[in-house]
Amino acid sequence: MVHPTESDTIPTHPVQPAPRLSMRTRSAIWVWSFLAIPVLFYCVIRFYPTFNAFWLSLTDWDLMSDAEFIGFENYRRMFADPGFWQTFRNTFAYLIYGTPISLLIAFVVAYYLDRVRFAHNFLRALYFMPYITTAAAMAWVWRWFYQPPPTGLINSALGELGFGQIEFLGSTTNALPAIMVTAIWAGLGFQIIIFMAGLRAIPDTYYEAARIDGLGEWTILRKITLPLLKPTTVFLVVFISIAFLRIFDQVYNMTTNDPGGPLGSTKPLVLMIYQTAFSSYDMGYAAAQTVVLFTILLVVSLLQLWILRDRA
Amino acid sequence: MATISLKNLTKTYGKVEVIHGIDLEIADGEFVVFVGPSGCGKSTTLRMVAGLEEVSGGEIRIGDRVVNELDPKQRNIAMVFQNYAIYPHMTVRENIAIGLYTQKLDKAEKARRVENAAEILGLTKFIDRRPAALSGGQRQRVAMGRAMVRDPAAFLFDEPLSNLDAQLRAQMRIEIKALHQRLGSTIAYVTHDQVEAMTMADRIVVMKDGHILQQGRPMEIYSNPVDVFTARFIGTPSMNVISSGQAGGEFGGDGGTPVLLGVRPQDLHVGPDAGEGHALSLSGPVTAVEPLGPETLVHFQLGDDTVIGTAPATEIPEVGSTVTAHAGRAHLHRFDAKTEKALERR
Numbered sequence: 001m002v003h004p005t006e007s008d009t010i011p012t013h014p015v016q017p018a019p020r021l022s023m024r025t026r027s028a029i030w031v032w033s034f035l036a037i038p039v040l041f042y043c044v045i046r047f048y049p050t051f052n053a054f055w056l057s058l059t060d061w062d063l064m065s066d067a068e069f070i071g072f073e074n075y076r077r078m079f080a081d082p083g084f085w086q087t088f089r090n091t092f093a094y095l096i097y098g099t100p101i102s103l104l105i106a107f108v109v110a111y112y113l114d115r116v117r118f119a120h121n122f123l124r125a126l127y128f129m130p131y132i133t134t135a136a137a138m139a140w141v142w143r144w145f146y147q148p149p150p151t152g153l154i155n156s157a158l159g160e161l162g163f164g165q166i167e168f169l170g171s172t173t174n175a176l177p178a179i180m181v182t183a184i185w186a187g188l189g190f191q192i193i194i195f196m197a198g199l200r201a202i203p204d205t206y207y208e209a210a211r212i213d214g215l216g217e218w219t220i221l222r223k224i225t226l227p228l229l230k231p232t233t234v235f236l237v238v239f240i241s242i243a244f245l246r247i248f249d250q251v252y253n254m255t256t257n258d259p260g261g262p263l264g265s266t267k268p269l270v271l272m273i274y275q276t277a278f279s280s281y282d283m284g285y286a287a288a289q290t291v292v293l294f295t296i297l298l299v300v301s302l303l304q305l306w307i308l309r310d311r312a
Numbered sequence: 313m314a315t316i317s318l319k320n321l322t323k324t325y326g327k328v329e330v331i332h333g334i335d336l337e338i339a340d341g342e343f344v345v346f347v348g349p350s351g352c353g354k355s356t357t358l359r360m361v362a363g364l365e366e367v368s369g370g371e372i373r374i375g376d377r378v379v380n381e382l383d384p385k386q387r388n389i390a391m392v393f394q395n396y397a398i399y400p401h402m403t404v405r406e407n408i409a410i411g412l413y414t415q416k417l418d419k420a421e422k423a424r425r426v427e428n429a430a431e432i433l434g435l436t437k438f439i440d441r442r443p444a445a446l447s448g449g450q451r452q453r454v455a456m457g458r459a460m461v462r463d464p465a466a467f468l469f470d471e472p473l474s475n476l477d478a479q480l481r482a483q484m485r486i487e488i489k490a491l492h493q494r495l496g497s498t499i500a501y502v503t504h505d506q507v508e509a510m511t512m513a514d515r516i517v518v519m520k521d522g523h524i525l526q527q528g529r530p531m532e533i534y535s536n537p538v539d540v541f542t543a544r545f546i547g548t549p550s551m552n553v554i555s556s557g558q559a560g561g562e563f564g565g566d567g568g569t570p571v572l573l574g575v576r577p578q579d580l581h582v583g584p585d586a587g588e589g590h591a592l593s594l595s596g597p598v599t600a601v602e603p604l605g606p607e608t609l610v611h612f613q614l615g616d617d618t619v620i621g622t623a624p625a626t627e628i629p630e631v632g633s634t635v636t637a638h639a640g641r642a643h644l645h646r647f648d649a650k651t652e653k654a655l656e657r658r
Binding site: 203206215223 | 383384385391400401410
């Protein structure tokens, strides 16, 4: 066979001029043109108001008159207000009790649900249901549970069994736990699904090897399942914490007559911000409260990521 | 160490029987390799011995105990898995030590055993590393270390080398064999790779569709396969199997009934007949050549089939040219055309 030489090779298609932009630049332009819309959107409706809130928190803006700079007056007023400290304590009560209880219940349910073969999908759907239910509808059902007899389900049952009545939403000590139960229940479905996905991701051979090595159930849970589930747990801890720090709709809907009551005993920060801004129209003060909430969210999230970091 | 004995072992999933009554005796200290294609039941059999699958029928004995109803941990066996099953969140030391977790030994003795196992497997340098920092071969050795420290009655290996690259696999074959010689342990080893079976086993058990087709020493199976399947499964490249009609007369069975004729590529020499009175001569156009270095594999057409022969390294035929290949009578295997069973055993 005769091989063509360099000189008698004829180009089969016209030579194209080299493009003016390099491959890298062109792909960057494409990427950014797709990203531009969400970036713009976030800047205008998320980042700008956030930074603006920092500025507003130093003013006395009340929607009607122009904002006037008043320094740290809003913060001074807030830290001197016992009502603020009440909501501060309430918010942390939701966080500190709600997060571990949610996590524990979600894990236990996921751990056992993962082994159930019978009606597995149905049960999973049942657990997920509260998560997709409107907070308002759910809160009203729970309010009905908590009513005094003969309307309230729980108190009627207690009465039937011969126990005394419990004041739930009307009591300054019981109202917050009662609302927290609803909030925990509402979030469980999602957390269970996430935990189950985490459990499924652990290869079966890890458990088979452990069984052959003679490890017991408890040891397998402690030494293998929980450590391997850590990324899932870290995610859920942060996710649940943020949800509890921002709790609003459960409280608002379960205490509609006196939002955050009785006597502010259930009021979280977000509800206080809402009332300051949209009942009192004290925008500067509300902005200052928002900045405090923002700081708490940031500190708590970073702290958790740091505590639960991988020490490898 | 202990013997393993399977008696009429069966396994059913629902109504489907996948293991059809297996009988096998594994002697104390013997290295037995189960080999067969995917789905032949070799892994299921091993997992029943381990206690990871329930036994549907028959009996498994380890030593002198019937273990059918025993939990895996009570059987005193160790198992090495294809994906190693070593824990990513533990160091090499912790991974090996987990094998001793439930044993009633004092701490110093446990540490001594772990270090001893690491030493034997050449893991001492890596003992405080996590698996993520190890190569595939090293991870496999950690899994073996965890099995070794237990000093179990038997080792079970479930395709332990399948995730390794070819070079590492060859090296690990030698290491596992050396380990067996050193520890003198009873080993049941499952693989689909006939090279592993040939090179490592004291005895090979060939399985297909939930039955044992043949068992014996590697060379015994290689030179005396009981049927066409075993003949083609063991040895690489696979044995050529042609009908006696294609081979030209005189090979037929009683009364001239047609038979299948098997000849290994290594025994089918491409080149001129040196007048040694070869029993079999086949000719056809060359479709492909594969120079391997020491020799060349020559694929040539014979009717509708392709036959593989070997040519010397220096004489590589052109694709398209016609070649003739010869084999001596001693290298021919005859199989019944209907049952595909070997007609005579040597």
